[in-house]
Amino acid sequence: MSPLSSRHIVLARHIPGRPEPEHFRLEPVEVGEPGEGELRVRTLFASVDPGTLSRLGGVDSYAPAVKLGEVIGSAAVGEVLDSRDARYAVGDVVAGGWGWREHAVVSAKGLRKVERGAESLSAELGVLGIPGLTAYFGILELGRPKEGETVLVSSAAGAVGSVAGQIAKRQGARVVGIAGGAEKCRWVKDALGFDAVIDYRSETDLGAAIRRECPRGVDVYLDNVGGTMLDTTLACMALRGRVVVSGLVADYGVPPEQRAGLKNTPFLIIQRLRMEGFVVLDYFARFGEARVALRGWLQDGTLKHREHVAEGLESAPALFAGLFRGENFGRAVVRVG
Amino acid sequence: MSPLSSRHIVLARHIPGRPEPEHFRLEPVEVGEPGEGELRVRTLFASVDPGTLSRLGGVDSYAPAVKLGEVIGSAAVGEVLDSRDARYAVGDVVAGGWGWREHAVVSAKGLRKVERGAESLSAELGVLGIPGLTAYFGILELGRPKEGETVLVSSAAGAVGSVAGQIAKRQGARVVGIAGGAEKCRWVKDALGFDAVIDYRSETDLGAAIRRECPRGVDVYLDNVGGTMLDTTLACMALRGRVVVSGLVADYGVPPEQRAGLKNTPFLIIQRLRMEGFVVLDYFARFGEARVALRGWLQDGTLKHREHVAEGLESAPALFAGLFRGENFGRAVVRVG
Numbered sequence: 001m002s003p004l005s006s007r008h009i010v011l012a013r014h015i016p017g018r019p020e021p022e023h024f025r026l027e028p029v030e031v032g033e034p035g036e037g038e039l040r041v042r043t044l045f046a047s048v049d050p051g052t053l054s055r056l057g058g059v060d061s062y063a064p065a066v067k068l069g070e071v072i073g074s075a076a077v078g079e080v081l082d083s084r085d086a087r088y089a090v091g092d093v094v095a096g097g098w099g100w101r102e103h104a105v106v107s108a109k110g111l112r113k114v115e116r117g118a119e120s121l122s123a124e125l126g127v128l129g130i131p132g133l134t135a136y137f138g139i140l141e142l143g144r145p146k147e148g149e150t151v152l153v154s155s156a157a158g159a160v161g162s163v164a165g166q167i168a169k170r171q172g173a174r175v176v177g178i179a180g181g182a183e184k185c186r187w188v189k190d191a192l193g194f195d196a197v198i199d200y201r202s203e204t205d206l207g208a209a210i211r212r213e214c215p216r217g218v219d220v221y222l223d224n225v226g227g228t229m230l231d232t233t234l235a236c237m238a239l240r241g242r243v244v245v246s247g248l249v250a251d252y253g254v255p256p257e258q259r260a261g262l263k264n265t266p267f268l269i270i271q272r273l274r275m276e277g278f279v280v281l282d283y284f285a286r287f288g289e290a291r292v293a294l295r296g297w298l299q300d301g302t303l304k305h306r307e308h309v310a311e312g313l314e315s316a317p318a319l320f321a322g323l324f325r326g327e328n329f330g331r332a333v334v335r336v337g
Numbered sequence: 338m339s340p341l342s343s344r345h346i347v348l349a350r351h352i353p354g355r356p357e358p359e360h361f362r363l364e365p366v367e368v369g370e371p372g373e374g375e376l377r378v379r380t381l382f383a384s385v386d387p388g389t390l391s392r393l394g395g396v397d398s399y400a401p402a403v404k405l406g407e408v409i410g411s412a413a414v415g416e417v418l419d420s421r422d423a424r425y426a427v428g429d430v431v432a433g434g435w436g437w438r439e440h441a442v443v444s445a446k447g448l449r450k451v452e453r454g455a456e457s458l459s460a461e462l463g464v465l466g467i468p469g470l471t472a473y474f475g476i477l478e479l480g481r482p483k484e485g486e487t488v489l490v491s492s493a494a495g496a497v498g499s500v501a502g503q504i505a506k507r508q509g510a511r512v513v514g515i516a517g518g519a520e521k522c523r524w525v526k527d528a529l530g531f532d533a534v535i536d537y538r539s540e541t542d543l544g545a546a547i548r549r550e551c552p553r554g555v556d557v558y559l560d561n562v563g564g565t566m567l568d569t570t571l572a573c574m575a576l577r578g579r580v581v582v583s584g585l586v587a588d589y590g591v592p593p594e595q596r597a598g599l600k601n602t603p604f605l606i607i608q609r610l611r612m613e614g615f616v617v618l619d620y621f622a623r624f625g626e627a628r629v630a631l632r633g634w635l636q637d638g639t640l641k642h643r644e645h646v647a648e649g650l651e652s653a654p655a656l657f658a659g660l661f662r663g664e665n666f667g668r669a670v671v672r673v674g
Contacts, residue, residue, distance in 0.1 A: 054603070226602055245605045252603075261598020265563055266391070266589075268582045268614030275612045277605030 003030040004040070004081075006103035008071045009316055014058040017254065018324050021317040023056070024072065031103040034084045040105050041078035041094060047125040048310075048319045048332040049074060050224075053252040072316075073099040075125045077114060079337065088113070095124045100316050102336055120307075126331035127298060127305040128291055131159030134246050134280040136290045138222050139167045141283070142244040142276055147172030149219035150238065152210065154229055156197060157184035157306075159331035160246060163294075164222045165194050166303055173220070176213045178206075178229070180326045187329075191304055200229070210236040217241065217271075226250045227260050234264035234273070243275040249324065306330030340367040341377070341418075343440040345408045346653055351395040354591065355661050358654040360393070361409065368440040371421045377442050378415035378431060382646075384462040385653055385669040386411060387561075387660045390589040409437040409653075412462045414451060416674065425450070432461045437653050439673055457644075463668030464635060464642040465628055468496030471583050471617040473627045475559050476504045478620070479581040479613055484509030486556035487575065489547065491566055493534060494521035494643075496668035497583060500631075501559045502531050503640055510557070513550045515543075515566070517663045524666075528641050537566070547573040554578065554608075563587045564597050571601035571610070580612040586661070643667030 005028065012025040034040045052073065055066050066072065076099065080092045085108035088094065093114040098104040114124050126132060138160070145151045151168040155161040156177025165175045165188070177188045177197040185197045196213040203209040210218065210233060217238025223230050227250025230243070237243070251259050267273060283290070297303035308328040310319045316334045323332060342365065349362040371377045389410065392403050403409065413436065417429045422445035425431065433448040435441040451461050463469060475497070482488045488505040492498040493514025502512045502525070514525045514534045522534045533550040540546040547555065547570060554575025560567050564587025567580070574580070588596055604610060620627070634640035645665040647656045653671045660669060 230602070231598075245602070248603055248606065256600040259598075259600040259602075261568075261596075261600045262602060263593040263596040263598045265567070265582070265596075265599060266585055268612065269585065269616060271614070272616060272619065273614050275605065277608070277610050279606060279609060282609065 006031045009100040015056040019321045024317040040082040043078045044337040045077045045122045047075040050249045050323045071099045132163045134160045135163035137283045138244045138246045143220035145173040145220045150174045150214045151220045152218045153222045154178045155224040156188045207232045231262045234267045245277040308332045310334045343368045346437040352393040356658045361654040377419040380415045381674040382414045382459045384412040385656045387586045411436045459670045469500045471497045472500035474620045475581045475583045480557035482510040482557045487511045487551045488557045489555045490559045491515045492561040493525045544569045568599045571604045582614040645669045647671045
């Protein structure tokens with residue numbers, strides 16, 4: 001074992017609004033040898049997550065802010081090059097959260113071994129990773145749709161929304177998605193089997209479109225977007241509707257005074273709504289159970305997913321910036337190895 | 338029995354913003370004889386409720402909008418003048434919802450008999466009426482403070498807030514109120530026994546004041562105000578805090594585009610907040626149980642309340658308009674009889 005020449009991506013400038021590639025810097029780095037209880041890994045895939053933006057503005061959020069010069073955090077899958085932990089052998093594949101690095105030395109704690117199964121390894125970052133788990137617990141624990149209820153999902157072609165809608169369908173709900181562009185909408189309806197889909201780019205009145213596709217109101221809204229889309233939907237909820245707030249992409253990096261703001265708050269009372277924010281890591285103790293279910297549905301072909309794979313760690317900043325323009329189609333990951 | 342010359346107050350003009358007395362009209366009316374199953378009553382007290390404004394703009398809310406020329410709804414207590422229902426005798430005192438009328442013919446259904454007990458009859462409209470019940474279910478069913486948790490109550494000198502804070506104290510919570518003006522604040526702290534009180538009129542930074550008085554964050558916020566006060570408090574909530582939205586006085590009569598809007602929505606996720614709107618009538622089946630508890634606390638002296646009584650039905654519009662300037666101190670009622 002000896003130091004390894006590698007590269008990683010750090011935060012070059014705090015991001016006050018929308019991200020651009022120049023907010024990041026690709027740097028060479030020497031990756032040392034693992035200590036006791038550590039592994040050295042070669043990254044195969046790293047995730048590119050919209051939620052990361054909430055940590056790049058220099059202000060602490062549900063996770064501490066990333067400092068200038070710090071490596072960007074993300075989920076990652078890699079191959080073990082050197083192991084100083086008895087549970088892992090060279091050649092094993094592990095998943096962890098070591099971020100945008102081509103190689104890393106990581107503690108064996110907090111890793112999990114990935115079986116090379118029927119799914120691609122990148123699925124560990126998407127449908128079997130944080131997005132899939134967010135969908136699973138967001139629908140089954142918070143939204144809890146009953147048979148025949150209407151579930152609305154924003155970012156329906158995205159990593160969370162696509163899985164959430166399919167899980168809601170399994171529960172017997174009528175599922176309506178919101179997505180941007182004809183191609184995504186077609187996939188959501190035809191491949192994922194949503195009952196209806198709303199193309200927010202082609203609708204002039206989103207509220208009217210939601211009421212048209214959800215004529216009895218929305219019983220469960222799983223929201224990743226926030227902002228005006230959330231506000232509009234509040235006015236379309238059914239009695240005792242549940243709004244599950246799993247992400248607020250529209251608000252990330254936007255100073256409070258510039259946000260659209262929720263103005264339809266009277267509907268909270270009128271319709272007796274419950275609006276709940278959640279962080280999937282709170283369900284960590286149940287991730288195993290959820291992954292067994294998700295993997296089973298993947299393997300029997302009833303759960304579809306889609307990835308947007310860019311080549312090389314260096315492509316991560318541009319892919320990240322594109323997330324906020326809706327440019328990705330499917331779970332965004334970079335293939336590093 | 339013969340028709341009775343009486344007066345009532347109707348909606349003269351829809352109210353687009355804040356109410357003024359000229360939006361209402363006092364009219365003479367002949368009140369006929371009760372039919373089978375009906376009573377004729379003489380009003381003793383009628384309530385003046387901020388929530389009524391949500392129905393006076395011409396737009397349906399959680400209750401249908403009041404039409405021009407219709408009598409303003411409210412809770413009322415009255416004496417039975419004529420009875421065509423075997424359960425009620427002349428001279429009985431009943432509570433119901435017949436509104437701003439000096440006399441009324443009402444169905445015996447939906448009335449309840451009031452015992453002339455230790456409390457004043459007007460208490461039936463306040464601490465034993467909808468406001469007291471809202472406080473009871475808002476705290477005990479939705480907020481559910483645990484011992485040692487911090488409960489923040491807006492409109493703490495008001496009909497809901499004053500009772501809510503005292504019930505939260507009974508649950509062992511640390512209770513902080515927000516009220517306007519030194520006199521109200523003194524009453525909330527000294528007479529009601531809140532642990533601390535914030536005078537929103539004298540604080541330049543309400544958020545800083547909330548953080549000062551709630552150093553471990555707010556576990557339960559019972560809100561009657563909405564608007565900027567709700568938005569500010571969202572940023573001061575503790576992990577897994579519950580926001581109980583029982584009224585949004587700041588938003589009543591304000592068109593959505595002119596509302597301040599909630600901009601601190603990221604705290605929903607950061608702190609895993611649950612925000613829930615409720616209408617106390619949903620707990621109708623349990624009103625009896627709640628009144629037994631509230632009456633018991635009144636009688637043993639552990640529940641304090643305060644009323645702002647104006648004389649004569651004709652004083653209702655000005656009292657109503659004053660509610661939105663914080664002019665009342667205690668539950669607003671008019672003594673009619």
